[in-house]
Amino acid sequence: MFDAVFSFWLQHAPVLSVLLPVFTAVALLLLGDGSQQVAGGGHGDSRQRWARRLAMASVFLGLLMAIGLVVQASSGELLVYQLGEWPAPFGIVMVLDRLSGLMVLLTYVVAVPVLWYATGGWDTRGRHFHALFQFQLMGLCGAFMTGDLFNLFVFFEVLLIASYVLLVHGQGRERFRMGIHYVVLNLSASGLFLIGLAMVYSVTGTLNMADVGLQVAQLKGDNAWLAQAAALVLLAVFGLKAALVPLYFWLPGTYAAASAPVAALFAIMTKVGVYSIIRTHWVIFGVGAGESALAVADWLLPLALTTSALGVLGALAAHSMSRLVAYLTVSSVGTLLACVGLFTTDTLSAALYYMLHSTIVIAGLFLLVELMAAQRGQALDKLRPALAVREPVLLGLMLLFGAASAAGLPPLPGFLGKLMILESSAGLPAQAWVWTVVLCVGFFTIVGLARAGVVLFWHVQPEPDEAQSNSGSSPKLLSAVWAFMALTLAMAVLASPIKRYTDDTATQLADTAAYAQAVLGLAPGQPSTSTRPYDGARQSVPAPAADSAAAPETPAKETR
Structure with missing residues (x-):
């Protein structure tokens, strides 16, 4: 069964x-x-x-x-x-x-x-x-x-x-x-x-x-x-x-x-x-x-680096934690696409590892922000003096962990991901730009999150007309944030097998001929069966012979 x-x-x-x-x-x-x-x-x-x-x-x-x-x-x-x-x-x-x-x-x-x-x-x-x-x-x-x-x-x-x-x-x-x-x-x-x-x-x-x-x-x-x-x-x-x-x-x-x-x-x-x-x-x-070939190469890399820089500057200027995390999302996308825009398998592999890390960390931070906001009275997640949170030690440590992950401090996977990006871009013409942006973004991410932490946990100024929160965070809600923290640690522990998988993924993506052979069921060198315009005239490209014994170089399985 x-x-x-x-x-x-x-x-x-x-x-x-x-x-x-x-x-x-x-x-x-x-x-x-x-x-x-x-x-x-x-x-x-x-x-x-x-x-x-x-x-x-x-x-x-x-x-x-x-x-x-x-x-x-x-x-x-x-x-x-x-x-x-x-x-x-x-x-x-x-x-x-x-x-x-x-x-x-x-x-x-x-x-x-x-x-x-x-x-x-x-x-x-x-x-x-x-x-x-x-x-x-x-x-x-x-x-x-x-x-x-x-x-x-x-x-x-x-x-x-x-x-x-x-x-x-x-x-x-x-x-x-x-x-x-x-x-x-x-x-x-x-x-x-x-x-x-x-x-x-x-x-x-x-x-x-x-x-x-x-x-x-x-x-x-x-x-x-x-x-x-x-x-x-x-x-x-x-x-x-x-x-x-x-x-x-x-x-x-x-x-x-x-x-x-x-x-x-x-x-x-x-x-x-x-x-x-x-x-x-x-x-x-x-x-x-x-x-x-590479029709967007001249556009993608500079736009991506600009996105990463402007994203972290927006995080520095944010007046609420939710907007700060949202701007960090923008910055992480810029870093990812900068690696994609270098068009090498090594940089693409590093980008895929960093994408896993950044998605998990950002999702966890959004949940953590609400847990902190629920304990700050009417100020919610605004970065201004407000009520003291009921669980400063627990929430403070969770924010510290999230900040270290987002900024890329060792030995967390954010550090490993950025190290992969720096190593994979070494020797490329755009190395100086990539290294400068990645390192500066990491530094300013630390500054932005440290500023937020100081306001949230040190600038405590209770107002008489606001009632203190009666309880701490629900264990059920906390467990969701802990799950993202555990996933972050797992990425650090399993960095080697994950990196091998992303290396293989980048290599597979670069082999476009094998992808076409597998999807279209063509033997190497066989033309496609589609009808297409070519130099202004429509041509019907002949289908491959039905009795062809040639097999694709990359194994493929067809299911229906």
Whole structure:
């Protein structure tokens, strides 16, 4: 029985990672929403308890499945799932490689403690929180698994629609105000996304990522110029999602206005933009893309370094802890994309390790900020003198740990990640710029968080008209933050195997020919089967012979 279940899961693993949150969300909607009746008890209270149990069971199962995906991907085998048994590039495919498996695992590693924290009471402050949370996970997993640019757009829209509602969860004037900005900007980006996809399709005749990469490499003349323009359009779209300068201005206010568990979940949202930039500009417009190779190289590195610098300056100027952490999110994205923009496998590997660390630390800090704010009276998380927190030692040590992690102090994984970045960029033309920005950002991160800690724990000035908090933090809420701290320590302990995995991931991403062979089922040297325009004329490229005995160099498994 177990063998049959495992075999079924292994065969359908890519699509099951998307279907699990979908089925859970539908079940939660059918169960009904009891959040509005919890205060009065009765059936509403019962429905809310069952909703929590079902949602938590789903994310735990998703975490186990994600671990299985990483184990499967670590063998180097690409698992290609053809929906409807339509072969690529004509049908929709989902592809499990080392990068997609890693990103799905990161999603659930963040989701489990965040949802546990939300069940402490945040899920009762609005309707259908758990269903929306599951739809968000569906969009995230789908974006990481899809092998098609148009379906990347579709999953982007799914996760964004869920995020629109989650952002205003709990209501409040500031959330609605920032929600309007967030929706308008993302709808504009979605329109631009479609324009970029239309430009890609006009010169390649396909939107399958592997096939687009093959076709772009053969473009010349005006078609190559149009492909380069499409690359820049897509960089603008994904740059807005990732909060890249000059498109980062929406993030600090939006994340600061969101509730703590939503902001913590949103820590993975910017990484969807980073992932899309990696997938697009390594697989499609990478070094083997002919005249369109590295079309964004002249833009990505300087913009990323500027993002990192401006992010930490924003953290220094922040007047609240939530905005400070939001600006640190921007700064970490800049550091990540700077490594991506160097276009070497060593820097990409360092970026992936640092991405794991920064996402976990930022998510934990958002939860910790609310725990501190709840004990400061009306000041909340504002950086000004206020009531003394009830647990200064516990919360102070937790903030110290988070600050050391974010700043990159040894022996924590932030230090290891930045050391990898410095080592991988040594000897490159941009070494001086990268080293200067990374080291200065680390120093100013320490300064910003130390300033915040002094205000929160030393500038204590109780006001007579404010009542002292009667109790400390809930053990349930604290346990979610402890989980992120434990994950941070685990990254330090397991740094060597994680680094080997990211090294293999970067090497696999650089081998675009093997990716195309695995996804399209081509033998080395065989042409694609798509129809594309070439030098102004449409040509139908012949399909590979049906009796061809040649096999791809990279092992691949096709499932349906």
